[in-house]
C-alpha cells in the first residue's frame with residue numbers, strides 16, 4: 396500500500412524527465428506555456444501523491460485508531476507509518492516526536508498555546524527575527540498579550556537580508572525564554588544559520604523553534620543536527636497535499652506540554668467533570684485527523700527523498716543564483732532583495748516605477764505565475780521601506796529556460812512602463 400522510501404539520491408538526475416510527474420505543468424495559460432514560479436506559496440503535486448490519495452479513498456478509507464475492522468486497521472497502519480516516515484524525514488529520534496498538524500501556522504499556534512501558556516510569564520522575552528512570516532509573529536503577539544511577555548526582533552542588515560549575527564549576544568540573553576526563527580526566508584531567499592542560532596540558545600537554556608516551511612522540502616533538514624526543541628513545516632510546500640503539516644517536538648518537551656485542543660482521540664478517560672490525556676503525540680491530535688493528507692504527505696516525502704533533498708538543494712541554489720545574476724544585469728532599474736550569494740531558490744525584486752502587482756498581472760498574461768505583495772511579511776517590508784515585492788520562487792521542476800523566459804517578460808514590462 397505505502398511504498399518504501401529510497402533514500403539513495405539518483406545518480407545523474409534527469410530534471411526535465413521529473414517534470415512529466417507533474418501533469419499540471421503541461422498546460423497553456425493565456426495562450427502561453429505555463430511557467431510556474433510561485434513555489435514558495437505552494438508547490439505542485441506529483442502523480443505519486445495524487446495516486447496515493449486516490450488509492451486511499453478507493454481502497455482503504457476508514458477512521459483511524461477507533462475501529463477493529465479491516466479498513467480501519469489499514470487506515471491506522473498507514474497513518475502511523477507516515478508518522479514513522481516523517482520522523483525519518485527530519486531525523487527525529489522517535490515517531491513520538493511527530494505531531495500532525497494542518498501546517499506550519501497551526502504548528503506554531505500549538506506551541507504558542509500549549510507550551511507558551513505554561514512556560515511564559517510576565518516580563519519574559521521571546522526573541523524572533525525581523526524577517527519572520529506573520530505565522531511566526533502573530534501567535535507570539537497573542538501569547539505576549541495574554542501573558543505580559545515582551546517580543547524582541549533580531550535585526551536584518553538591509554536589502555541584503557542577512558541576520559545581524561554579530562550582535563546576536565545583545566538580543567539572546569538569559570531573560571529570553573524562546574527563540575523562534577525561520578530557516579529560509581520566503582521573501583529574501585536567505586538561508587539562516589539555524590544550527591549556530593540554536594546552539595547559542597541552548598547554551599543559555601533558551602527553548603528554540605525553527606520554521607522550516609521553506610526548507611523541509613528543499614534541503615535535508617535534521618532536527619538532531621539543528622538541535623532545536625520544535626520544528627514546523629507544511630506538506631503543501633513540498634509536493635504534499637494542502638491542510639497537512641508536521642510539528643516536531645523534542646520528546647521531553649512534548650511530554651510536559653498540556654493539550655492544545657480537547658476532543659476525541661486525545662484522551663485516556665473522560666468523566667463529566669474531568670479528563671486525562673494520552674501521551675504525546677496523540678495528546679495533540681484531537682478529533683479525526685486529515686488521514687488522506689497524512690498519506691499524501693508520506694508519498695511526498697518518499698518522492699522527494701528518491702530525488703534526494705541534497706540534489707534538490709543544489710538545483711535550487713543553481714536556479715536562484717542564475718536568476719539573481721540575470722536580474723542583476725537588467726538595465727532600467729531593478730532593486731533586488733536578499734543575499735548576493737548562498738541564496739535559496741527564489742528572487743524578490745522591484746522594477747523601477749512599476750508596482751509589484753503590475754509585474755505579476757502582466758507576467759500572468761504571458762503564462763508566468765509570480766507572486767506580488769507583502770508575502771505575509773508586512774513588518775519586514777516596512778523595514779525595507781517598501782510595500783511589496785515581486786517574487787519568483789523555484790522548485791526542482793523549473794528550468795533555466797523558464798527563467799530566461801521570465802526575465803524576457805520583465806524586459807517587456809520595463810519597456811512598456813518606460814513609454
Ligand SMILES: Cc1ncc(COP(=O)(O)O)c(C=O)c1O
Nearest residue numbers: 498499500528530581606608629
Ligand atoms: C517561512 C514561512 N513560514 C510559515 C508559512 C505559513 O505556512 P502555512 O500557510 O502552510 O501554514 C509560510 C507560508 O508561506 C512561510 O513561507
